[in-house]
Amino acid sequence: MTLLQRLFPQQSSLSWREMLFSALAAGIAISLNAWVSHSLLPGDYRIFLAASMGASTLLALVVHHSPLSQPWAIVGGHLVGALSGLLAAALIPNPVLACMLAMALTVLLQIPLRCLHAPGGGTALLPILGGAALQAEGLGFVGVVLLNALLLVAIAMLFNNLLPGRRYPLAFAPSSLMPVKPVFREEDLLAALRSMEAYVDISPADLERIYEHARNHLREHHDGVERGSL
Numbered sequence: 001m002t003l004l005q006r007l008f009p010q011q012s013s014l015s016w017r018e019m020l021f022s023a024l025a026a027g028i029a030i031s032l033n034a035w036v037s038h039s040l041l042p043g044d045y046r047i048f049l050a051a052s053m054g055a056s057t058l059l060a061l062v063v064h065h066s067p068l069s070q071p072w073a074i075v076g077g078h079l080v081g082a083l084s085g086l087l088a089a090a091l092i093p094n095p096v097l098a099c100m101l102a103m104a105l106t107v108l109l110q111i112p113l114r115c116l117h118a119p120g121g122g123t124a125l126l127p128i129l130g131g132a133a134l135q136a137e138g139l140g141f142v143g144v145v146l147l148n149a150l151l152l153v154a155i156a157m158l159f160n161n162l163l164p165g166r167r168y169p170l171a172f173a174p175s176s177l178m179p180v181k182p183v184f185r186e187e188d189l190l191a192a193l194r195s196m197e198a199y200v201d202i203s204p205a206d207l208e209r210i211y212e213h214a215r216n217h218l219r220e221h222h223d224g225v226e227r228g229s230l
Contacts, residue, residue, distance in 0.1 A: 077117025
């Protein structure tokens with residue numbers, strides 16, 4: 001592996017169709033979210049769309065198969081972030097220390113609640129950086145975040161099931177998309193992930209599918225090489 005490849009590793013292998021669809025879907029999704037939220041919320045609200053929803057939109061429409069992009073991760077992750085940010089702002093006047101507490105609380109709560117969602121960390125900072133006017137909204141701010149998150153999940157479910165091969169959420173994926181012949185047991189894959197002592201952004205089911213496809217590719221390539229050498 002060259003130095004350039006190490007510094008700029010490949011992040012995905014999406015086709016042009018997937019890339020264009022994801023870009024268009026993400027743009028439409030955030031616009032719909034902003035329009036519906038603005039229409040439903042009172043005009044005196046300081047914000048009608050949390051900026052962190054932009055990051056969530058990217059995850060939900062581009063990395064839709066990730067455990068971090070599933071409905072509960074989006075909704076729960078943002079709610080935890082919003083509540084953590086409000087609590088930190090209320091307890092600590094110093095914005096630097098308040099940001100530290102908000103982020104620590106967000107991580108400590110998201111992981112055991114199984115709603116780890118990186119953009120929720122951005123939501124946690126909004127009440128602190130937004131100042132007294134945003135903090136004064138209190139649970140109203142949480143309501144805005146909840147509305148944004150629920151709308152995003154609904155839009156993601158619509159768009160992600162338009163293209164063949166996409167499945168969202170993972171919990172309702174058709175069984176035909178899973179490997180026909182299991183390679184590992186789910187507990188084996190979970191044990192392997194835990195042994196790495198780090199969060200790996202992929203589900204055991206996707207690991208099994210990747211291994212199955214790689215094994216099929218190797219078998220086909222090996223058979224082709226053997227036939228070509230005859």
